[in-house]
Amino acid sequence: MSEFTDLKSLSSAEYLQQSGDFLKLTLEQPDTLEPFSFNLTDGTKVQVWDTGVICFEPAVLTPNDIVLSCGVHGNETAPIEICAALVQDVLLGRLTLKHRLLVLFANPPAINASTREISENLNRLFSGTHSKIDGAHNAERTRAKALEQYVSQFYNAARVTETVSRNRCLYDLHTAIRGSRFEKFAVYPFLHNKPWQKAQFEFLHACDVTTVLLMQTPATTFSYYASNTHGADSFTIELGKVQPFGQNDMRRFTKVNHALRQLISEDAVTTKSFDESQFQLYQVYRAINKQTEAFELHFADDVENFTCYPVGTLLASDGEIEYRVEQEGEALIFPNAKVAKGQRAMLMVVPTSVVHNLA
Ligand SMILES: [Zn+2]
The missing domain is CATH 3.40.630.10 (Zn peptidases)
Known part of the structure; x- marks a missing residue:
């Protein structure tokens, strides 16, 4: 052009x-x-x-x-x-x-x-x-x-x-x-x-x-x-x-x-x-917010969205607080330790269905 x-x-x-x-x-x-x-x-x-x-x-x-x-x-x-x-x-x-x-x-x-x-x-x-x-x-x-x-x-x-x-x-x-x-x-x-x-x-x-x-x-x-x-x-x-x-x-x-x-x-x-x-449907189980500058993710930087770990795996820590996998099938999404304090650092999601509320 x-x-x-x-x-x-x-x-x-x-x-x-x-x-x-x-x-x-x-x-x-x-x-x-x-x-x-x-x-x-x-x-x-x-x-x-x-x-x-x-x-x-x-x-x-x-x-x-x-x-x-x-x-x-x-x-x-x-x-x-x-x-x-x-x-x-x-x-x-x-x-x-x-x-x-x-x-x-x-x-x-x-x-x-x-x-x-x-x-x-x-x-x-x-x-x-x-x-x-x-x-x-x-x-x-x-x-x-x-x-x-x-x-x-x-x-x-x-x-x-x-x-x-x-x-x-x-x-x-x-x-x-x-x-x-x-x-x-x-x-x-x-x-x-x-x-x-x-x-x-x-x-x-x-x-x-x-x-x-x-x-x-x-x-x-x-x-x-x-x-x-x-x-x-x-x-x-x-x-x-x-x-x-x-x-x-x-x-x-x-x-x-x-x-x-x-x-x-x-x-x-x-x-x-x-x-x-034919779908993979998820709902939010919990949001993990960064509370202090000590917030840290405990998995590799390049981990993929929707990765699952066994129940009990340490996902993140924030000073004294530890976040571990709580449920079978719980998957992580949008992890980002660099967000501002008070913002969402990661979402944890679990499989779900829509058939009971579908139009
Ligand atoms: Zn974007």
């Missing part, structure tokens, strides 16, 4: 219409981007609301409002590459949208810096936490608040009659810091005891995601925010292990890429009917 590299001689709208490269436009202006809009030849309205925030509205509306987000953690490149290619194909007319779509490249400064975060973990700042917690303002808190506003604006702006209910979803795409016994997995936010959605498990299966962690408490994540505040079917989806840009083996994402493209361009995603035996 060398003929499009001279960004300065073109307006942002001209550049985007010619190159389709919204990620590049975002990363060249990571802090702010003046809003603009234009129409594609098929009548789809394209609106750029901010850096990393692009909204598409087809000429003929359906009841579906789809949000895809990536780059909440700046170094999680595979989902950023998947979303950038998808946006480019829509902009260049290679993929025709069927439904309203909002795509979010959530943390452009962190993407530019190839780091998980600049000041703090963006995915701990939602549902208003950005404005509640102590400490100075920083870019991630400002961005979390703005992302909430954009999601609200998107869901609330649907031009529909009162009689048609909307199907809202938000898929927040990540890759994990460490390897995983199950390469891809999803976190299903706490639904406040409403039933888990069979159709969502079927969609996850189509994405090649068959391990699902069912949460039992509210969280400050983006996916819980969309679920709890907007009633969206929402997930944090972990697609594999973090790799630098250009070093992802994109063949590992063929199914999720195909399912996401079907989701936005067709009436329905091709799925198989839900069969729990």
Whole structure:
């Protein structure tokens, strides 16, 4: 795309219409981007609301409002590459949208810096936490608040009659810091005891995601925010292990890429009917929080998510406190001794079933 590299001689709208490269436009202006809009030849309205925030509205509306987000953690490149290619194909007319779509490249400064975060973990700042917690303002808190506003604006702006209910979803795409016994997995936010959605498990299966962690408490994540505040079917989806840009083996994402493209361009995603035996379902057994600077993990740094140890194995210590495996099948997930004091250093999960609360 060398003929499009001279960004300065073109307006942002001209550049985007010619190159389709919204990620590049975002990363060249990571802090702010003046809003603009234009129409594609098929009548789809394209609106750029901010850096990393692009909204598409087809000429003929359906009841579906789809949000895809990536780059909440700046170094999680595979989902950023998947979303950038998808946006480019829509902009260049290679993929025709069927439904309203909002795509979010959530943390452009962190993407530019190839780091998980600049000041703090963006995915701990939602549902208003950005404005509640102590400490100075920083870019991630400002961005979390703005992302909430954009999601609200998107869901609330649907031009529909009162009689048609909307199907809202938000898929927040990540890759994990460490390897995983199950390469891809999803976190299903706490639904406040409403039933888990069979159709969502079927969609996850189509994405090649068959391990699902069912949460039992509210969280400050983006996916819980969309679920709890907007009633969206929402997930944090972990697609594999973090790799630098250009070093992802994109063949590992063929199914999720195909399912996401079907989701936005067709009436329905091709799925198989839900069969729990094809899934590994877990629920949280306990969260282990770092209480002192003496907090220490007692297993190798590169241990995989969902690793199990025998009952009694020492997992972590925190000064005088010892954490040992308490239950058969108890598996560890997201261990990170470097979190700030008071934050979650590890989750312990146990196998579960959804058949008693499924709709
Ligand atoms: Zn992440």
